[in-house]
Amino acid sequence: MAEEHNMRRVTAIKNGTVIDHIPSGQALKVLELLNLTSDTSVPVSLVMNVPSKKMGSKDIIKVEDRELTQAELDRLALVAPESSIAIIRAYSVAEKLTVNLGEEVRNVVRCTFSNCITQNLREPLPHRLRVTKTDPLTLRCHYCVRPQNLDELIHNLL
Ligand SMILES: [Zn+2]
Structure with missing residues (x-):
């Protein structure tokens, strides 16, 4: 009710x-x-x-x-x-x-670190963030392995 x-x-x-x-x-x-x-x-x-x-x-x-x-x-x-x-x-x-949250968030958002390899436009790579924990959600970049700040990530939508 x-x-x-x-x-x-x-x-x-x-x-x-x-x-x-x-x-x-x-x-x-x-x-x-x-x-x-x-x-x-x-x-x-x-x-x-x-x-x-x-x-x-x-x-x-x-x-x-x-x-x-x-x-x-x-x-x-x-x-x-x-x-x-x-x-x-x-x-x-x-x-x-x-909502499907798998092991990886793929091509949804960009890694928030400016010196990450994914920022190199001459070598386009798929944007991959690994889910290392779900509660609370914790994501790490597949490439530079750095933990992502969710509030910053929202501004990095592809
Ligand atoms: Zn990265």
Whole structure:
């Protein structure tokens, strides 16, 4: 019942994507990861600090008229690995998706160290960050092995 109540908080959308179970306070970072902060024309709504049985409190984002792709959703692993995603078509849930956090975050973000080999544009390499721990998420560059600061990483999206 609590979940239903929360969903009602976010007005029903006809078509689009709902991202639920975002850790409280992370919604803005999620928007940034999805490039939904400035260069977007679709309506986006967010609800922050909603009570959640599972998480204590959580944020919810609703993106109208746009279905996020799995590749976009996988970026969410950086700040909201436990989030649940619903693709909405004609006011009902058409698809449920989850964020995949594997052993490596590949070609999502660039290593934050400026002297890393991946910064050499003459030798383009795939951008690979290894997941060394999931809770809290800890990433190390595959090449220079240095630990990454998640807040900085968000600004290094490819
Ligand atoms: Zn590196």
